[in-house]
Amino acid sequence: MSKEELKTSKPRNYSKLIRWIAGPVILLIIWQAAAYYYNQPWIFPSVTKVLSQLAHPLRQHYASGSLLSNTLISLLRVVIGFCLAAVVGVTIGIVMGSVSFIRDIIEPVLELLRPLCPIAWLPFAIVVFKLRTLPQLFGIDYSHTIFDQVQLGMIFVIFVGGFFPVLTNTLDGVAGVRRNYLLLAKTLGASPRQIFFHVYLPAAMPMILTGLRQGLGLCWFVIIAAEMMTGGDSGIGYLLMYASDNSAMDIVIAAMLIIGAVGALLAFFMRRVMNTFISWKPKEI
Amino acid sequence: MTPKPNNRKTSEKTTAIEIRGLGKVFHTDLGTKVRALQNIDLTVHSGEFLTILGATGCGKSTFLNLIAGLDAPDEGSIRLSDGLQFGENIGYVFQHYTLFPWRTVVKNVGFAQQMRGVSKRARKRKTSELLSRVGLAGFENAYPHELSGGMRQRAAIAQALAMKPKLLLMDEPFGAVDDATRGDLQNMITELWQENDMTIVFVTHNIDEAILLGSRILVLSERPGRIAGEFEIDLSRPRDRMNSEFTDIFMEIRRSLSGQLD
Numbered sequence: 001m002s003k004e005e006l007k008t009s010k011p012r013n014y015s016k017l018i019r020w021i022a023g024p025v026i027l028l029i030i031w032q033a034a035a036y037y038y039n040q041p042w043i044f045p046s047v048t049k050v051l052s053q054l055a056h057p058l059r060q061h062y063a064s065g066s067l068l069s070n071t072l073i074s075l076l077r078v079v080i081g082f083c084l085a086a087v088v089g090v091t092i093g094i095v096m097g098s099v100s101f102i103r104d105i106i107e108p109v110l111e112l113l114r115p116l117c118p119i120a121w122l123p124f125a126i127v128v129f130k131l132r133t134l135p136q137l138f139g140i141d142y143s144h145t146i147f148d149q150v151q152l153g154m155i156f157v158i159f160v161g162g163f164f165p166v167l168t169n170t171l172d173g174v175a176g177v178r179r180n181y182l183l184l185a186k187t188l189g190a191s192p193r194q195i196f197f198h199v200y201l202p203a204a205m206p207m208i209l210t211g212l213r214q215g216l217g218l219c220w221f222v223i224i225a226a227e228m229m230t231g232g233d234s235g236i237g238y239l240l241m242y243a244s245d246n247s248a249m250d251i252v253i254a255a256m257l258i259i260g261a262v263g264a265l266l267a268f269f270m271r272r273v274m275n276t277f278i279s280w281k282p283k284e285i
Numbered sequence: 286m287t288p289k290p291n292n293r294k295t296s297e298k299t300t301a302i303e304i305r306g307l308g309k310v311f312h313t314d315l316g317t318k319v320r321a322l323q324n325i326d327l328t329v330h331s332g333e334f335l336t337i338l339g340a341t342g343c344g345k346s347t348f349l350n351l352i353a354g355l356d357a358p359d360e361g362s363i364r365l366s367d368g369l370q371f372g373e374n375i376g377y378v379f380q381h382y383t384l385f386p387w388r389t390v391v392k393n394v395g396f397a398q399q400m401r402g403v404s405k406r407a408r409k410r411k412t413s414e415l416l417s418r419v420g421l422a423g424f425e426n427a428y429p430h431e432l433s434g435g436m437r438q439r440a441a442i443a444q445a446l447a448m449k450p451k452l453l454l455m456d457e458p459f460g461a462v463d464d465a466t467r468g469d470l471q472n473m474i475t476e477l478w479q480e481n482d483m484t485i486v487f488v489t490h491n492i493d494e495a496i497l498l499g500s501r502i503l504v505l506s507e508r509p510g511r512i513a514g515e516f517e518i519d520l521s522r523p524r525d526r527m528n529s530e531f532t533d534i535f536m537e538i539r540r541s542l543s544g545q546l547d
Binding site: 178202205278 | 372375377382
């Protein structure tokens with residue numbers, strides 16, 4: 001009986017795998033056929049042309065570098081901006097969530113700024129930060145590393161993009177901490193500082209991580225858009241826009257696929273982090 | 286079995302808590318005032334097992350919170366003596382949310398000591414000792430949600446005992462567990478009380494439980510909570526529910542409560 005079940009379960013897994021692959025494969029076949037029929041590669045390139053671009057990620061395009069180098073630049077900008085947003089957002093969120101006086105002061109300002117699209121901050125950021133880069137902040141004009149591509153204006157816009165989801169989720173998480181856990185900790189002799197680190201922080205952790213996941217996703221959205229705006233000179237979003245201006249649609253679509261894949265990877269990574277950090281979450285008691 | 290002290294009565298009773306004219310008023314969202322407690326005079330003696338009996342919503346939890354210092358009284362005073370200090374040696378076992386769900390059992394039990402900066406090794410020794418005492422050896426690394434209700438309360442009791450309480454406040458701690466488990470927990474808490482030098486104030490709505498555990502029973506009336514009766518229980522431990530003295534006391538309390546409970 002069980003042996004038979006084992007036998008039947010294997011093909012079932014295969015059929016699921018086949019179904020998973022079927023969608024993309026069908027899409028690629030339609031795409032390839034359409035491109036062949038249309039025969040205008042500067043508008044609608046074939047699958048093979050795009051794949052050949054993806055197969056050569058180090059090929060230099062124009063003056064801006066390769067698919068790989070531009071992807072890394074975008075990623076670096078996001079990582080720096082996001083880390084900043086995470087630290088500031090979580091800190092302010094916890095303080096606001098636990099001290100109602102501070103929350104009352106900050107919340108109206110936040111509610112005004114929150115609906116503002118992060119990209120709308122870009123012109124402002126460019127004026128304020130000019131084209132200053134991260135090394136210049138530390139007094140180094142040229143570090144001759146990838147960090148020369150990290151403009152403060154970009155970081156600021158990414159920061160804004162990641163900050164709000166992180167903050168609002170942290171705030172909800174902290175404000176939702178059951179009063180009983182606070183009482184319990186007090187009873188057991190925890191000081192306010194200890195309550196902060198041992199009750200507020202862990203109790204709000206699921207919400208904080210949700211905020212971080214949303215924030216990181218939004219940062220990746222924002223950087224692509226920001227790089228496509230005037231003033232950009234590198235990054236995968238910039239390369240995409242530049243290639244489009246030069247009718248290199250194979251590069252455009254290759255860049256799009258990379259952006260999608262990196263976004264999915266970031267989401268996957270954050271989900272893994274969540275699952276390892278909050279194994280207790282299944283049930284509050 | 287060696288005979289155990291019954292009610293640990295010493296000739297002169299030292300006072301642990303002195304409560305005079307205690308009152309508490311709550312303001313509801315609708316703007317009405319609800320008087321939760323009124324004019325309570327009570328002296329809790331060191332080392333006694335006091336059970337407070339009252340219907341749900343009669344202000345029993347409020348009373349415990351006031352003693353614990355988690356809430357401030359509107360009238361009257363509470364004086365803790367005998368070196369009692371909140372956050373130091375006053376343990377509190379709640380009915381719900383008794384453990385931090387993000388901590389394993391061993392880390393929950395070690396919480397108070399961790400807050401006091403006790404070294405990890407000393408903590409581990411103490412917690413494993415406590416866990417085996419409450420019958421949770423082998424569950425050190427389980428999370429609260431992986432435990433049954435009874436096991437959670439065992440862990441919660443161990444968590445409170447880890448701070449070496451001189452006073453243990455218990456707010457209907459066995460209200461949410463099944464009968465068999467409740468019996469085990471009642472035996473355990475009686476033994477723990479006998480083994481350790483501590484005062485217990487135990488709140489319940491269950492007459493049977495109040496008689497089984499308490500060396501003294503205080504009956505609270507409903508809204509506003511007032512002391513409606515007091516019973517000294519002199520039965521030897523472990524107590525037998527089928528004993529005629531036990532049932533006599535049960536009937537007596539039942540009569541005095543008529544109309545107050547249920």
